[in-house]
Every structure is written in structure tokens, then in C-alpha cells.
Amino acid sequence: MSDRPLHQEEWAARIREVDRAARNERIRVLVWQISLLLLMLAVWEFGTRVPWLAKNVNIFDPFFVSQPSRVLAKLYEWIFGAKAGILWPHLFSTLGSTFVGLIVAVATGFAVGMTFSQHRRLAAVLSPFIVALNSLPRIAFVPLITMIFGLGMASKVATAWFIVFFLVFFNTFKGALSIERELLEFCRTLGASERQITWTVRIPNALSWTFAALPNAVSFSLIGVVLSEFVGSTTGMGYLIIVALSTLNSAEMFAALTVLSVVGVTLVMLFRMLEQRLLRWAPEFREQ
Amino acid sequence: MVEIDGVGQVYLTREREIWAIEDITTTIAKGEFVSIVGPSGCGKSTLLNILAGFIAPTKGEVRVAGVRVQNKIPPGLGYIFQKDTVLPWYRVRDNVALGLRYRGTPEAEIKEKVASLLALGNLEGFGDVYPYQLSGGMRRRVALLMTLACDPSILLLDEPFGALDTHTKTLLHRELIGIWRKMGQTIVLVTHNLDEAVTLSDRVLILSSPPSRVILDHRVDMPHPRDVFTVRETPAFAHHFQAIWRVLGEQFKASGVEELRAPTQVA
Numbered sequence A: 001m002s003d004r005p006l007h008q009e010e011w012a013a014r015i016r017e018v019d020r021a022a023r024n025e026r027i028r029v030l031v032w033q034i035s036l037l038l039l040m041l042a043v044w045e046f047g048t049r050v051p052w053l054a055k056n057v058n059i060f061d062p063f064f065v066s067q068p069s070r071v072l073a074k075l076y077e078w079i080f081g082a083k084a085g086i087l088w089p090h091l092f093s094t095l096g097s098t099f100v101g102l103i104v105a106v107a108t109g110f111a112v113g114m115t116f117s118q119h120r121r122l123a124a125v126l127s128p129f130i131v132a133l134n135s136l137p138r139i140a141f142v143p144l145i146t147m148i149f150g151l152g153m154a155s156k157v158a159t160a161w162f163i164v165f166f167l168v169f170f171n172t173f174k175g176a177l178s179i180e181r182e183l184l185e186f187c188r189t190l191g192a193s194e195r196q197i198t199w200t201v202r203i204p205n206a207l208s209w210t211f212a213a214l215p216n217a218v219s220f221s222l223i224g225v226v227l228s229e230f231v232g233s234t235t236g237m238g239y240l241i242i243v244a245l246s247t248l249n250s251a252e253m254f255a256a257l258t259v260l261s262v263v264g265v266t267l268v269m270l271f272r273m274l275e276q277r278l279l280r281w282a283p284e285f286r287e288q
Numbered sequence B: 001m002v003e004i005d006g007v008g009q010v011y012l013t014r015e016r017e018i019w020a021i022e023d024i025t026t027t028i029a030k031g032e033f034v035s036i037v038g039p040s041g042c043g044k045s046t047l048l049n050i051l052a053g054f055i056a057p058t059k060g061e062v063r064v065a066g067v068r069v070q071n072k073i074p075p076g077l078g079y080i081f082q083k084d085t086v087l088p089w090y091r092v093r094d095n096v097a098l099g100l101r102y103r104g105t106p107e108a109e110i111k112e113k114v115a116s117l118l119a120l121g122n123l124e125g126f127g128d129v130y131p132y133q134l135s136g137g138m139r140r141r142v143a144l145l146m147t148l149a150c151d152p153s154i155l156l157l158d159e160p161f162g163a164l165d166t167h168t169k170t171l172l173h174r175e176l177i178g179i180w181r182k183m184g185q186t187i188v189l190v191t192h193n194l195d196e197a198v199t200l201s202d203r204v205l206i207l208s209s210p211p212s213r214v215i216l217d218h219r220v221d222m223p224h225p226r227d228v229f230t231v232r233e234t235p236a237f238a239h240h241f242q243a244i245w246r247v248l249g250e251q252f253k254a255s256g257v258e259e260l261r262a263p264t265q266v267a
Helices: A008-047 A051-056 A068-079 A087-118 A120-135 A138-149 A153-177 A181-189 A194-212 A214-231 A237-246 A250-278 B044-051 B092-103 B107-120 B136-148 B166-183 B194-200 B235-254 B256-261
Strands: B002-012 B017-028 B033-037 B059-064 B077-080 B154-158 B186-191 B203-207 B212-219
Touching: A008 A068, A068 A250, A087 A120, A087 A153, A087 A194, A087 A214, A087 A237, A087 A250, A120 A153, A138 A153, A138 A214, A153 A194, A153 A214, A181 A194, A181 B077, A181 B136, A194 A214, A194 A250, A214 A237, A214 A250, A237 A250, B002 B044, B017 B044, B017 B059, B017 B203, B033 B044, B033 B194, B044 B059, B044 B154, B044 B186, B077 B136, B092 B107, B092 B136, B107 B136, B136 B166, B166 B194, B186 B194, B194 B203, B194 B235, B203 B235, B212 B235
Parallel strands: B017 B212, B033 B186, B033 B203, B077 B154, B154 B186
Antiparallel strands: B002 B017, B002 B059, B203 B212
């Protein structure tokens, strides 16, 4: 076999061909995914219309599981129809608390993780407490948090913080400790003061581990906020779900769940993009 | 330039003290290229760490330019580790500029100097990429440029080419010789590759297995400039290689059992 130089057009044509094959594959996967989704919706919509199924199988009883068409109608009603405006305050309340909780948790998690990595005795003294706190079922504290912080935003932010903080803290702490001695020595031979080492080596290194935790952190934060809304609040998507439960209104419940899942998926996607942007220099993190 | 005077180094374990280095005394002249070769665990990296002031010797002392090295990196000293020490979060350009920024050099001057360094390392056009986009050999060159940016008068190289393939290694040898010829640093290279030592250096020191001493101080009197590709074929190269190997091979044999027990870590 001998190497033959490719002409420019020939080369471009081959690249186009490879690109096209990759695109076709992506489209094929997408078609399958959409078909599967439509199939599930169809089973749900029409299964609940079969009298025998609806009567004898709970998960096909429209009283419990509603119907896609009714959920859609409810969503329409919330957004454009008679009750237009009912959704937004709840949605924004949940989103706002999620962001505030996330920001506070990431900031404190980073700060404490970084501090612990630099003060070994402090870390040694406090680590058992943090490990103990982390291994408790944190959900069990939500009623207490609600008792202390009341029915407003403070409770939601506190719950989100309580759930997210440990994730960020542990990631940052371990990352900050994982720095290699050689890297520090090398920068010292380049003339770095300890302060310069902190700013150019230790903090960027620790931050990369903090950023890597972002997509999980945002989804944990949302979980914390909704949980707090279940336990006691007067606004939010979790509150809507609890109201639907108390009125046994499954269409409303599914409408709220639909909004929450769209929000959750969107947030995680956005934060994955943010993470990739922030860690564009680190392929090993981005592939996680 | 570099005086090593009766240096010894002990490591303490619970059971006993281990003399990694028993007694090393030698002087390295200004602008000299010296290689230190020896079996694994012979304390050659430890010696380099002592020269750089990373650790203090148990006994004896090291003087650089007449000044005793004491828990402080001597001014004008550059150190290249075997491990990759390029900062992954900075672009190549900012990595090379790092030492100058630490010193507070004006940005205009930095820009100029970085450009000429990138040209020196055949890395023009790679200034704006991140290190992960470079090959292993290129990252080695970036680390070298980071050090050269600080205009070191002494370069300590701790098995800098150990993890590279022969092809890349030989090309980097050529670049290193070129840089050394141009700038005239004093270079101390730690390696376990005798080929490399003979090709590059003016003098090769052989350390014994621990507790280590210098058991051979061999002058490689082949003229400079040497061509890294053709020098290996010359009778002079074979002569020096054999003279050193006769001593080094004995040490390898003597420490062979230890070698099997403690596999060397590949970075």
C-alpha cells in the first residue's frame, strides 16, 4: 500500500462524508428517543381510556395518574388561560431559592475546603464532625430547618445549602490536597512567593474541582428547595405539588412535575455548559 | 560555581537510619555540563534536591556561587522535574510568562521575551493553546522555556526526558545542547540513561548504590558542538560509553535484587 496525496476537493469530500455519517447517526438516535417518548405518552393517554384497565389497575386510573391531554390543558390554563399568572410566581420562587442556595453553598464550600487544605490541624480537628454531619440523613433535618427559619425563602436557601455544601466542600478539599509537590517546587524555582503560589497554583487547582461539582450541585440545590417547600412554605413548585396532593388533583400534580422536570433538565444542561466553559483547559474533567 | 562539600543524607525509619548518601564531594565549574548516573535509589534525585535547597543535607554543605545553600532556592537556579509541571489552567504563552510575572516584569517586555522564547523552543503558533493540546515532548519544552524565561545560570534537570520515546528524546537533546551552547548555563543532569549522559555532558559522575559515593568521575572529552545523531556512531563515544559502563554495570548488578523488589515509579 502506498501513500497517495489527496486532492483538496477529494479531502473535503471525505470529511463531508464522515460528518454526514455522524450526523445521520445522531438523527437516528434522536428519532428513536422521540418515538419512545411518544409511545409512553400514547400508552398513558389511551390506556387510561380503556374502562377495564382504568377500573382495575391503579396506574391506569385517570383519577390517580390523570392523562397527558388533561395535563397539557392544565399547563395551558396556568400559562395562557383562565389562571394565567399562577405558575410564574411559584416557578420564580423555586428558581430564585435554588440559585441563592447554590451560590452560597459553592462559595462557602470552596472557602472552607480551601481553608481546611491549608490548615492541617484545623482539618484534623473538624473533619470528624463534618464526616458525621455528612453521613446523617440530611433530609431528616428539613423540618428542623423549617422550624428555625420559617415558611419563607430563608428555609429553602438553608435547606439547599445544607445539601449542597458538603458536596462542594469535599470536592474542593480533596482537590486542593491532590496538588503535586513538584508543581509547587517548580513555581518556587521560578521565583514565586507563597502568596503568588496561592493565587496562581493552589486556587486555580482547587477551583477546577469546585467547578467539576457544579452540575451535581445545581441539581442537589433544586432537590433541597423543593423538599423544603414540601415541608412548609407558601410558594414554589413544591408547594403547588402539596396543594395538588391535598385536593387530590392529579392533573395539577403532573403539570407541576412537568414544569419541574423541564427546569431540572435545563438547569443541569446549562451548568454542564458553564462547567465546560470554565474548565475548557481540562479535558479529564470535562469528560466526567 | 557549584561546590558539593562532604554532603551526606540520612532517612530515618522507625527501625533504623538509612544513609541514602554517604559522602559526596565534587566541584562543578561555571558553564560545565555534568551528568549524574547511578542505579535506582542511589540518591541522585536527593542530591539534586539538596542543590536546589528543597531539603537540607544531614552533613556537609553545598555552595552555589560561593554562597551556602540553606533551605532556600539559590538565585538564578532553574529546576526541571521528571513530572509534568506545566500549569494546565494557563495557555502556553502565560505559562512561559509565569516566572516573569512573579518578578513583576513589565508586560511589554514579557510579551517580547515570550515571543522569542517560543521561537527558541520551536513553539511559535502554540502560544494560545492549552497544555493538554500539546504532546508530551512539547510540554517538556514548555517547562524548559518557563525556566529559561528566568535566565537561570544553573539548570538542574531531574530525569527530564525519562518518560519520552527515543525519537522525541533525541530531538530534545539536540535542543538542549543548542540552548546550552548559546547561553552557557551550568547544567547538572540526573539520568539513568548512559547514552544520554555521554551524548550531552562534559563529565559523568557515577554514584554507587546507597549509601552512595562518587565511584567514577569521568571526563567525556569529545569536542563540541556534538551532533546528537552522529556522535553515537563515533569510536570516541563507544570508548567513553564502555569505560563508564564497566563501573556502572557492576553497580546495577549489585543493586539488581533491590530493583526487582521495588519497581520504579513511572510518572
